[in-house]
Amino acid sequence: MIEGTTETQVLTEVEDAETRLSEAAQSDLLRHAPVGLMTIDMQGTVVAHNLMLALWRGHPAADASGALIGENALDWLSADSLARCVALLSAEEPVEQQFREIVIEGRAMNGEFSPIILNADLVFDANGQMRLHVALIDATERGRFERELIEARHSADRANDQLHDLQEQLRHQALHDPLTGLANQSLLEEQLGRILLAATRAEKPCAVLYLDLDGFRALNQECGHAVGDELLRVIADRLRSISPEGGVVSRLGGDEFVLAGGPTDEASLALLAERVLEQVRLPLPELIGDRPLSASIGTVLWSPRPGEGAPFARDFIASADQAMYRAKLAGKNTVARCLWSDIVS
Known part of the structure; x- marks a missing residue:
């Protein structure tokens, strides 16, 4: 123990270090998540975002860090989608109930609109300001993932059927005479x-x-x-x-x-x-x-x-x-x- 420090101080410093490491790990995880993530204020201004969202907006990976901070995410929406989101934000029900698996049209950097699945949670920052944590999933990518998942399940079912058939064959071979097929x-x-x-x-x-x-x-x-x-x-x-x-x-x-x-x-x-x-x-x-x-x-x-x-x-x-x-x-x-x-x- 360093001279002049108490055991309580050491434990506190260790806990603080563990917290910082945990927060860093979580931050890194969110930064590299395979879906677009961002935090916006109640006017739609981007406060933080991850790499996937910047890439979707058209920023190269090398310049993606913080590239969207300060932009207004509402500007990325089509007119119909903007009106829908504004209506949901002004509704009396909590955001958590309103912004769940809703499909909107979002515009990438190239100006093309594509369907996006949006989920949002209402949070408060350290200063007590309301923020929205938003996840954006490309609907076409989700459809592809779902198709791949279905195919993976079908493949697993086929593999299980083949395994069952193989087990039956092995059982038959173990219990029958190979020459005549009679019971052994x-x-x-x-x-x-x-x-x-x-x-x-x-x-x-x-x-x-x-x-x-x-x-x-x-x-x-x-x-x-x-x-x-x-x-x-x-x-x-x-x-x-x-x-x-x-x-x-x-x-x-x-x-x-x-x-x-x-x-x-x-x-x-x-x-x-x-x-x-x-x-x-x-x-x-x-x-x-x-x-x-x-x-x-x-x-x-x-x-x-x-x-x-x-x-x-x-x-x-x-x-x-x-x-x-x-x-x-x-x-x-x-x-x-x-x-x-x-x-x-």
């Missing part, structure tokens, strides 16, 4: 969980059918991977066509497929399994000539019992997978059936 294991377990919950509430059975194509590996090697891929797509389409309403068809990789859904019963499940065998056996001469194709199928049926919770989707699928392997061991081209109650008992 993640989506199968998710949807089967919902199916099991619905079956529990409805107290109706639910089933899973797990199939593996017999001899597919040999066909794939003999005919080529392109033929093998097309064969898998054909089988996927056939399974879609016979899937029970409300069910889900999935490819778990390789030549393994799952049909899951319900409600159903033992008879309808057996019928569905036979239909799957028939669809797989249908000839494909354009792909594999007269080579036969068949499937081994395992099915599991769950019937809700009072007080019993639904099986977990993953366990339900795994039990059908085990049944399918029993069909393989039984000679292939057949169906191995089991009940969930037998598995858990």
Whole structure:
């Protein structure tokens, strides 16, 4: 602390310095604002203004500082606009209510009139004199800004739509088999969980059918991977066509497929399994000539019992997978059936 000064004096000087800095910053901000700003007395004489207003009046930037001080802003108005402003100033309502977003015609230095949006606030200076703080916005520029804003909003909407579409595409890719478009294991377990919950509430059975194509590996090697891929797509389409309403068809990789859904019963499940065998056996001469194709199928049926919770989707699928392997061991081209109650008992 400087000798002879008190702490109060230092604090006062700091506050004064902060005030001066704040006022300087505000003054600089107003000076370079992108709209025309000025302070006028009640006769219309310009007391202060910013750079944008001087540029609008035609003064070059180098000579713009203070160039309009002393001019009468009323001289810049068309006759109609002048009469309108005088009438508003003489009205009994406060200036703040009168001078809000009114459109007038203002004349630039070149003598041309253009529409201007005017806003004004009534203030008092340090000497108690009434002043008007006025903002002038070129209406044509405002229209351009509004059009650009609308276009920016449209662009943002389009970007949001594209983002949403991309998110949907990514979600679809994450939950579907890229070769056949069928549900992958993640989506199968998710949807089967919902199916099991619905079956529990409805107290109706639910089933899973797990199939593996017999001899597919040999066909794939003999005919080529392109033929093998097309064969898998054909089988996927056939399974879609016979899937029970409300069910889900999935490819778990390789030549393994799952049909899951319900409600159903033992008879309808057996019928569905036979239909799957028939669809797989249908000839494909354009792909594999007269080579036969068949499937081994395992099915599991769950019937809700009072007080019993639904099986977990993953366990339900795994039990059908085990049944399918029993069909393989039984000679292939057949169906191995089991009940969930037998598995858990």
